[in-house]
Amino acid sequence: MIILGIDPGSRITGFGLVKKSGNNTAHLENGTLFLDSKEQYKDRLVYLYQEIQALVNAFQPEALAIENIFYHKNPKSVQKLGEARGVAILAGAISGLSIFEYTPLEVKKAVTGHGNATKEQVQYMVRRLLNLKDLAEENASDALGVALCHAHSCNHMNSDLNKATTPTNRAQELLKKANFYR
Numbered sequence: 001m002i003i004l005g006i007d008p009g010s011r012i013t014g015f016g017l018v019k020k021s022g023n024n025t026a027h028l029e030n031g032t033l034f035l036d037s038k039e040q041y042k043d044r045l046v047y048l049y050q051e052i053q054a055l056v057n058a059f060q061p062e063a064l065a066i067e068n069i070f071y072h073k074n075p076k077s078v079q080k081l082g083e084a085r086g087v088a089i090l091a092g093a094i095s096g097l098s099i100f101e102y103t104p105l106e107v108k109k110a111v112t113g114h115g116n117a118t119k120e121q122v123q124y125m126v127r128r129l130l131n132l133k134d135l136a137e138e139n140a141s142d143a144l145g146v147a148l149c150h151a152h153s154c155n156h157m158n159s160d161l162n163k164a165t166t167p168t169n170r171a172q173e174l175l176k177k178a179n180f181y182r
Contacts, residue, residue, distance in 0.1 A: 001019070001020045001021075001062050001063065001154065002017060002018070002019050002020075002028065002059055002060060002061040002062055002063075003017070003018050003019075003020060003061055003062070003063045003064075003065055003147045003150050003151055004016075004017055004052075004055060004056065004059065004061040004063070004064045004065070004092070004097070004147065005017070005018070005064075005065045005066075005143040005144055005145070005146035005147025005148070005149075005150070006052070006064060006065070006066040006067070006088045006143055006146065007067050007139050007140075007142035007143040007145075007146060008066060008067065008081060008084040008085045008088050009035075009081065009084055009139065010035065010041075010044065010077075010080035010081060010083065010084045011034070011035050011037055011044075012032055012033070012034055012035065012139050013032070013033040013035065013048060013051075013084060013088070013139065013143075014030070014031070014032050014033075014137065014138070014139025014140040014141070014142050014143035014144075015029075015030065015031055015032075015033065015052075015055060015140065015143045016029070016030040016136070016140055016141075016143035016144030016145075016146070016147045017029045017030065017055070017059050017061065017147065018130065018144065018147045018148060018151060020151045020154060025129070025130070025148060025151045026130070027130040027131070027132060027144070028059060029055075029059065030136050030137075030140040030141075030143065030144050031137075031140055032137050032139050032140050033047075033048060033051050035047060035048060041080075045083065045084070045087045048084060048087050048088065048091075049087050049090065049091050052087075052088055052091035052092065053091050053094075053095065056091065056092070056095045056097065061097060062097065062098065063097055063098045063099075063100060063150060064088070064089070064092035064097045064098070064099050064100070065100045065101075065102060065146045065147050065149065065150035066085060066088055066089060066092075066099070066100070066101055066102075066146065067101075067102060067103075067104060067107060067142065067143075067146050068101045068102060068103045068104070069081055069082055069085065100150050100153070102146055102149045102150065102153075106149055107122070107142070107145045107146050107148075107149045108121075108122060108145075110145075110148060110149035110152045110153070111125045111126060111129065111145045111148055111149065112125045119138060119141075119142070122141060122142065122145050123135050123136065123138065123141040125145075126141045126144045126145050126148065127141075129148060130144065130148070
């Protein structure tokens with residue numbers, strides 16, 4: 001499975017692509033989209049949409065993993081970040097990708113083992129986990145972290161699906177044994 005990770009931003013958006021095969025996750029590509037601040041805002045959003053579509057067409061991912069909004073002091077920044085996220089999600093959804101959202105805490109925990117990791121720690125672990133020659137740019141590294149978080153989550157989702165007794169099945173079994181269910 002190919003996963004496109006996105007670290008959204010209204011001025012800088014990071015992307016990272018990884019390929020998940022069994023227990024192995026390999027780096028495919030990463031980069032940063034610089035949305036020209038001299039352009040009108042609507043034109044930046046169009047550019048973001050087109051670039052994500054180009055990545056989808058080039059790499060044919062099956063899933064888009066995107067970082068969820070964390071709150072800033074400036075409400076206008078949160079609004080613009082939400083709009084950029086919306087454009088990225090729309091680009092993935094129109095392409096038929098499955099969309100998954102992860103909080104910064106979930107990403108840090110999946111990549112470094114703890115949720116209080118610094119950006120530098122995330123960059124270092126992304127480099128180590130994907131055997132990158134150099135550190136990826138900060139936003140690209142965050143996007144690769146989101147993709148790795150999803151790849152790690154896929155392992156848990158698949159193992160739950162393969163278990164004979166999932167929580168839903170256990171609940172149904174308990175209900176069948178209950179007096180009121182008969």
